[in-house]
Amino acid sequence: MGRHYLEHLFNPRSIAVFGASELPESVGGRVYHNLIASGFKGPVYPVNPKYQQIGDKPCYHSIHEIGETVDLAVVATPAATVPGLINACGEHHVQAAIILSAGFGEQAGAGKALERSLLDEARRANIRILGPNCLGLMRPAIGLNATFSNNVAQSGSLALISQSGALCTAILDWASGHQVGFSAMVSVGDTADVGFGDILDYLSMDPQTRSILMYVEGVRDARNFMSGLRAAARLKPVIVIKAGRHAEGSRAAMSHTGSLVGSDDVFDAALERAGVVRANTIEQLFAAAQLLSTPQRVSGNRLAIITNAGGPGVMATDRAVEQGIRLAELSESTIGRLNQALPKSWSHNNPVDILGDATPERYRAATEICLADEQVDGVLVMLTPQAMTEPTDAAHAVIKAANPQRKPILSCWLGEKQVRKGREAFARKRIPTFINPESALEAFGYLSEFRRNQELLMQAPGPLAELDAPDVEGAQLIIEGALAEDRTLLSSLETKALLRAFNVPMLPAMTARTPNEALAAAEYLGFPVAMKILSPDITHKSDVGGVWLNINRAQAVRHIFAEMLDHVREAKPDARVEGVSIEKMYRRPHGREVLVGVIDDPAFGPVITFGAGGTAVEILKDRAVALPPLNDHIARSMIRQTHVSRMLQRFRNLPPANLDAVTHVLLRVSEMVCELPQIKEMDINPLMVDEDGAWALDARIVVHYKPPGQRPYDHMAIHPYPSHLVSSFQLFDGTDITIRPIRPEDAEMEKDFVRNLSPEARYFRFMESLQELSQEMLIRFTQLDYSRELAFIATIKRDSSEVELGVARYFSNPDGESGEIALVVLDEWQNKGIGTRLMSCVIDAAREKGFNSLHGEVLANNVKMLYLMTKLGFTHRSKPDEPGVVLVTKHL
Structure with a gap:
């Protein structure tokens, strides 16, 4: 392939600055000064009809006066003038523009109309736009500082992409004090044209960039975002900070799944499938980048901790448990070797306490022995400066132990003045070093999370699992029939038919509209039965007395039918009641309740969730979230992330539940959301699971209209394997x-x-x-x-x-x-x-x-x-x- 379409943005040979000024407090003045001061090698042309000259350079009234090729336009003029300037740039064959000006899509009404006008001009001229309303772009290696920031980035191998210009300046200021350099700093602003996906696509192949840091507030185009994110994460580590936990909105009142899953959960699920790591603070962002930029990777999360003091070892252990990191069980041979190398009073366990008088040789021996253990995936080496401690020599000893090893070593030299040189020694050898055990454990957690998410990135499921073929056409006809009647909530019969079309196991059920029909249905199905109200206006049936279980006698059916309708009418007088559902009662002794659900996220499309089921799901909030399509690996990973997964194992007198059956249902639901873009919400709650299988006892499906002209799988953030x-x-x-x-x-x-x-x-x-x-x-x-x-x-x-x-x-x-x-x-x-x-x-x-x-x-x-x-x-x-x-x- 030829040059990347953003090459003129990231590596311009010449630049024109619209709104350049002699006033240092103006945006145009600051960006022009930064471009000159940063040492950009190519020509920089100031364009402003108010000036004849700026500094020692002539100032042009328009781009047409320049008479030379311009690769990049940097625009810092009032918003109303920008579409006309882009039109002029198109006539001059400019290929890229950075719009610093505000007053576009971030403002309603006239601002959005102005943004449309800007994009129309840009598309007509084939100019790619960064911004508007952005801080700009830096490429320190080529002396490009096209921002109006007071900060100057050092040259390095980290790329920063941020939706917030203010956070860019904060990160740049933090990085300057910590000697952290950048290959690129990109403030995306309103992302009217060039978005995260485009920039990630470029940086994924940029030889100067080894790791990518991102600050994200929202996503306009989920498919483009996921596409660029996955492309970049396949080649280099990507670490993301996401701001804003959006309100769950009115859907919480409409479905169990909606009340469980917020947009932040969905964003987490998207990052997992993209193979990237999420941080919560700037310090964590750089800690993850520091660790992931080293060649070491982990095959698991079993950690050995070496310390010369018991207290810090306990602190590290506590944090490891909180992070879900396993303390490695040292093998017998490792214990034997440590017995030979350490004093008799060492801890004889993990954490490995090598005592307060630990010499550098003791540090080296303990590190080498633990790294050699096949049951250890990584080692955290800690030191507290005590009377007999030699912090710098101990650091060099650990470095010598680390050289031939592929497993990661993390160092934590606690203190300040006495341990400073030891930390510097680790930094020179690119061994991650931390000032406290909590930060070190968080960093090791990033390594483990990166490994797990990279495994998810490698998964390429098709839309249909290797199961019996579903009746997609029949399911489509059912949905189209409901929508044709202007209904979005499927009836109980339609819901069961949809699940049956995709071979989701259910117990037999019949609909009854009168007491006699209810009695006949119960006799036909066989006692015991359950009775549930059927109403398009009632979501949580139990809350209004709309569920009756374990009906064992024929004489009770008609009475319960009438009593149930009375309760419902009293609780919901305006609800439309269409009858009741008579269902064969689930009576197996080892059943556990779980939930499988679907929501349609406004940014990322369909999302599948799994977790604890029953009537208390909103209180328990035990769930895992994933973007479809799923396969066996992803489905089982979802199950393992939940607390209820422990209940599905052997527990007291309960045999282990059939996880194959749960996985089967998750794959079937994945097929449904891939093939049926009209599905907006779905709850299967409860899904009863025991040692023999899984059965959907209750379900609810809400559909919506499919946008016209949509191609297959356009509704999904991740395109399935075709x-x-x-x-x-x-x-x-x-x-x-x-x-x-x-x-x-x-x-x-x-x-x-x-x-x-x-x-x-x-x-x-x-x-x-x-x-x-x-x-x-x-x-x-x-x-x-x-x-x-x-x-x-x-x-x-x-x-x-x-x-x-x-x-x-x-x-x-x-x-x-x-x-x-x-x-x-x-x-x-x-x-x-x-x-x-x-x-x-x-x-x-x-x-x-x-x-x-x-x-x-x-x-x-x-x-x-x-x-x-x-x-x-x-x-x-x-x-x-x-x-x-x-x-x-x-x-x-």
Whole structure:
């Protein structure tokens, strides 16, 4: 692919400042001064009709007077003037603009209209806009400080993206005092055009950036946000601070799930699926960045603590328990080795108390022994300065123990003056060091959280699990029927039919509208039965006397029917009552109540929750939240996060519950929200679980209208694996070929495929002499965001494994209406029709995506590829600035 579409924003060669001024207190004056003072190497042109000259440079009345190419416009003029300036920039072929001015989308009425006008001009001119209402952008390595901040960032490897300009200045001030440097600082402002996703996409491939820090207040485009976040997190650590816990709104009164899940829960779930870590304070933000920027990673959360004082060891243990970090159980061989290296009175347990007179040699021995234990995932080494302590020498001893190890070491030298040099020694060797055990334990928790979330990032579930096929068409017809009658709450019968269409297990039930019908239904189902009121206006039936359980006698049915209706009419006189539901009573002795629910989050779309069920769910608030699609790994991870998961294990006289059955229901609900975008809310409460299975005893579904023109899965923040695009065909010699979208687990196969290409084929594909894919390229090629890129691989079965024969892919261009293509087939499998099939799949998928055209670059001497492109209907033309390259285009 060519230069990134934000290259002119992050690496401009020339800049024009609109509203530049000699007044240092003005925004235009400050940003112009910062650009000059920061040492930007390219020309900086001040534009302001009020001045003839600013400093020792001429000032231009308009951009047209400059007469030279301008890559980036920085605008600090009144909001009303900005659309006209962007129009002029378009005529001058400017590619990017930073709008510092306020008065746009953050203001209702005229401000929003002005923002629309600004975006119309920008799109017409093909200019990407950062802001408006932002602090600006810094790139310290190239001397770019296009902000009006008084702070100056040092050059480094951290990138900061913030929705708050004020927080940017606070973080920059904090970082300056702690010698922390940045590869980029981006204030996004109102994100009218360039958003988090675009910036993350750029920084993910930026060689100067090793870690990314983010401050987020809200998300405009969840799909774009998740797309960029997942792309970046696959290649480098991303740490996020999220501000604002929004009110749960009126939905709390409408459903159990709505009352449980707030927008902050949903944001957490989004971060987990994106493979990133969340911090709560600026200190935590940088602590996580410090730790995650080191090469060490953990395979679990079992921690060994080494200390020369019992009190700090206890403090660290308490914090570890609170953080959910496990204290490692030291093996017998480790205990034996520690017995030989330490005094007899050491603690003989974890924490490893090596006593107050611990020498540097004792520190080194204890660290080496604990790191070598297979049951230890990381080590926290602590020191308190005592009379016999040598803090600096002890630090160097720990550093020597750490050198050959891959497991992380965290240091905590408590105190100030006596331990300062020891901390500095750790910092020089990039061993994370902390001033108190609580911060150290939080940091280790980030490592563990990063590992867990990276596992979730690797999951690429399809919309349908590998279960019996659901009746999607029948479910759609039921929903459409309800909406056609202008109803959004499905009736009890419709709800049960929807669950049945997706094979969610339920107990038998019948609807009754009269006492006699209730009696007949109870006799047919067999006693005992449960009776529940049916009303579209009553959500919590138990609260109004609308539930009666364990009805054992026929004589009681009609009486209970009448009494229930009396209670309901007294409690809810205006409620519409449609009858009662007579249900076979669940009478198994080992049942536990859980809840499975769905809400439609305004930012991230459908969200699935699991937790404790029953009538007290709002009080218990025991839940786990995840974005669909789910697979077995994600579903079981959700279950493990809840307190009720312990109740599902063997407990006293209760046998372990059937977790496979719970997982089955979660996967079925995931299928429902993937395939039925009309679902707005769902409660399955209670879902009764025992050793034999799980049954939905009660459920409620609210639907809404699907926006017109929406393509499949557009309602979801994470695009599912496009399993409907899997196909197969047979070569003339009888060889069976499978063509399918690539998955993350295909990384090794993709690496072998590129390695097995001939040098000529590799050169034709990558236009450079490449031996094999780097780790970054491998991640980029196999861990796809299916909403904006797609790769089809052709494979055959060989023995028990799959072998890749060819791959074709498209990358979505920033306009969202076109894509860039690539194709390569193993040399020995060329001229068999595989390339044609792969490219046909790419063309069909791009057309389904709504693309207008596909484009590619082919070396002029790649005759076979040019012939194939012609056969597939692509037009050819030479690339203007590279005569050895042919541009191929197909209009769809």
